[in-house]
Amino acid sequence: MKKTKKVFGFLAMMVLIASLVACGGKTNSNSANSGTDTNSSNTSGGTEKQAKISLFQSKVEIAEALEELANKYKEETGNEVEVWGSAGDAYITQLQAKLAAKEGPTIFSIASGAEAEKFKSYYYDMSNESYVKNIAPNMALEVDGKVVGVPIGVEGFGLVYNKSLVDPKDVTDLASFTSKMESLKAEGINGLSLSQEAYFLIGHILNTPFALQADPIDFINKLNNGEVKMADTKEFQEFAKFMEVIRQNSVNPMEVTYDTQMGDFATGKTAMVHQGNWSYGMLADYGDLDIGMMALPIAGNNKLSVDIPGGWVINNGAKPEEIKAANAFLDWLYNSETGKDTIVNKFKFIPAMTNIEADGLDPLSQAVFEATKSGNTIPWAMNYFPQGIIVNDLTPVTSEFFLDNGMTGEQYLKNLDDAWAKAAK
Numbered sequence: 001m002k003k004t005k006k007v008f009g010f011l012a013m014m015v016l017i018a019s020l021v022a023c024g025g026k027t028n029s030n031s032a033n034s035g036t037d038t039n040s041s042n043t044s045g046g047t048e049k050q051a052k053i054s055l056f057q058s059k060v061e062i063a064e065a066l067e068e069l070a071n072k073y074k075e076e077t078g079n080e081v082e083v084w085g086s087a088g089d090a091y092i093t094q095l096q097a098k099l100a101a102k103e104g105p106t107i108f109s110i111a112s113g114a115e116a117e118k119f120k121s122y123y124y125d126m127s128n129e130s131y132v133k134n135i136a137p138n139m140a141l142e143v144d145g146k147v148v149g150v151p152i153g154v155e156g157f158g159l160v161y162n163k164s165l166v167d168p169k170d171v172t173d174l175a176s177f178t179s180k181m182e183s184l185k186a187e188g189i190n191g192l193s194l195s196q197e198a199y200f201l202i203g204h205i206l207n208t209p210f211a212l213q214a215d216p217i218d219f220i221n222k223l224n225n226g227e228v229k230m231a232d233t234k235e236f237q238e239f240a241k242f243m244e245v246i247r248q249n250s251v252n253p254m255e256v257t258y259d260t261q262m263g264d265f266a267t268g269k270t271a272m273v274h275q276g277n278w279s280y281g282m283l284a285d286y287g288d289l290d291i292g293m294m295a296l297p298i299a300g301n302n303k304l305s306v307d308i309p310g311g312w313v314i315n316n317g318a319k320p321e322e323i324k325a326a327n328a329f330l331d332w333l334y335n336s337e338t339g340k341d342t343i344v345n346k347f348k349f350i351p352a353m354t355n356i357e358a359d360g361l362d363p364l365s366q367a368v369f370e371a372t373k374s375g376n377t378i379p380w381a382m383n384y385f386p387q388g389i390i391v392n393d394l395t396p397v398t399s400e401f402f403l404d405n406g407m408t409g410e411q412y413l414k415n416l417d418d419a420w421a422k423a424a425k
Contacts, residue, residue: 050079050325053318056098057109058091058310059152065346072338073329081107081329095119099315106318106326110149111310113383116141123148124314129327131334134355137375141311149311150330153349156306156368156377157204157276158293165189165271168294174241177297181249190270192246194253195261201253202398203382203390205274207305208296209235210381220384224424231413235299240409242298247402254402258282277350277364284362293367304371307380308352386423393419 057066063086070081084105092115095108099122110116120143126132127147132140141149161168165184171177181191194201212235213219222228230236251270262279264270266286273279274296283289295302314326333339340356343349350365350372351358358369371377382390397419401412 048328050077050328051319051321052080052082053106053322053325053329054082054084054104055107055329056084056091056095056105057312058086059109060086062086062347065342068346069333069339069342072342073332076336076338077328077332079325079328099317102317104315104318106315106322107312107329108315109152109310110141110313111383112141112308112380114387115310116143116149119313120148122313122315122317124316124318124323124326126150126314126327126330129331131331134334134353136352136354136372138377138379139306139308139352139372141308141313149313150334151308151311151352153343153347154306154308154352154368154372155276155278155350156293156304156371157207157274158295158304158367159192159272160265160275160279160291160293160364161272162265162268162270163290163292165268168292171294172297172302173300174238174245174297177242178245181245184271185249189268190251190264191249192272192274193250193256193261193264193270194246194274195256195258196254196399197258198391198395200258200261200275202394204276204305205296206239206394207380207382208298208301208378209233209239211305211378212299212301213381216379216381217384220381223420224386226421229413229417230420231410231417236413237409238298240413242296243401243412244409247405252402254399277362277368280362280364289363291363293364301378303376303378304368305380306368306371306377307383386420389420389423393423 055066055070063083066083070083074080096119098104099119110119123143125146125148129147131150132147135147135150136154139151139154140147141151159171161171166180171180184191194205209230210216210219213233219228219233223230259282261270261273262275262282265273266283266289277293283291293304295304312330314323314330316323318326333343334353335355340351343351343356344358350361350369352372354373358365361369394416397412397415400415401407407415
């Protein structure tokens with residue numbers, strides 16, 4: 001039961017991010033900065049005396065580890081970081097109030113997508129800071145080509161598969177996916193399981209055709225304005241065919257809960273699930289499993305959907321000496337052995353930095369980590385969907401598709417377009 005609560009904590013976070021909505025981890029808007037040249041942080045924090053700074057963030061689960069980190073930073077450098085209590089769901093409201101009142105904090109966490117867009121005027125341009133060079137490809141929080149946030153960590157999803165039942169070399173496009181699903185069904189094995197929860201039914205799997213667009217954010221904006229349609233776009237047309245294959249050859253996801261999905265996968269009744277690295281928390285209860293994660297091969301895609309839940313940014317309204325101290329702290333966090341160890345072993349994050357190794361990761365997190373380092377990823381375009389659309393609009397349409405075997409893929413896409421148009425008004 002504890003594992004289920006942990007995963008649904010993630011779901012709550014995803015709903016929050018989606019409700020603020022605007023991958024994938026990048027914004028394309030102008031940023032303001034302090035105009036102060038402070039791009040000269042000390043390597044690993046050094047011993048230079050820095051101004052006291054404050055740090056505010058939303059993840060309750062790392063609050064204690066963050067306090068310990070601040071204590072270690074003071075021990076090693078003599079400098080102070082005051083960690084403000086995590087605010088959980090009230091974080092955004094409190095952050096907005098503090099920034100508007102010019103009460104800090106010096107460093108704060110921000111989610112990618114709409115949340116990052118909302119607070120863009122407060123970001124310091126850290127493009128020239130030394131620690132930025134180690135950010136993994138496509139994982140920096142950017143505004144107008146400038147790096148304004150260093151990633152806290154990464155999450156990723158795709159097709160989680162049982163290695164004894166599926167070889168990724170045999171699932172590379174629609175034709176091979178269809179063949180594998182049919183052969184598994186003939187053997188009495190559920191080929192691919194989705195589950196009835198909104199993100200596990202449609203939110204995550206729909207990300208791929210969006211992320212494969214030349215400019216996902218621009219496509220979403222045009223879709224919002226009625227200038228394009230999913231039904232007229234080839235990646236979505238193929239997505240609909242994938243959904244038809246899933247409906248025809250697997251257990252109806254409307255009869256599947258997350259617990260059932262993961263239990264059947266762990267016991268070999270299901271060959272693949274569309275899930276993320278967080279799902280290993282459920283699978284670990286079943287002992288060592290020979291599993292991996294591969295891409296959903298829409299249009300021949302071979303990249304995992306990987307992005308940053310959020311990043312650390314520096315308040316450009318802070319005093320110059322505080323901005324300098326904030327850079328020194330982040331440099332220490334991402335370059336010192338203490339900082340790197342905390343990120344991996346205390347925060348339990350998958351590193352988004354090429355200079356941080358992560359030994360002992362579970363197989364799903366390892367797959368995400370390797371994709372991150374190589375840049376073999378597509379973004380979380382879903383972060384830019386209209387507010388609440390996944391839960392309120394796309395899920396009912398997809399539920400109907402799986403309950404009505406007579407609905408064609410073309411009709412399904414039309415219904416998704418109609419639901420989107422309504423939600424985007």
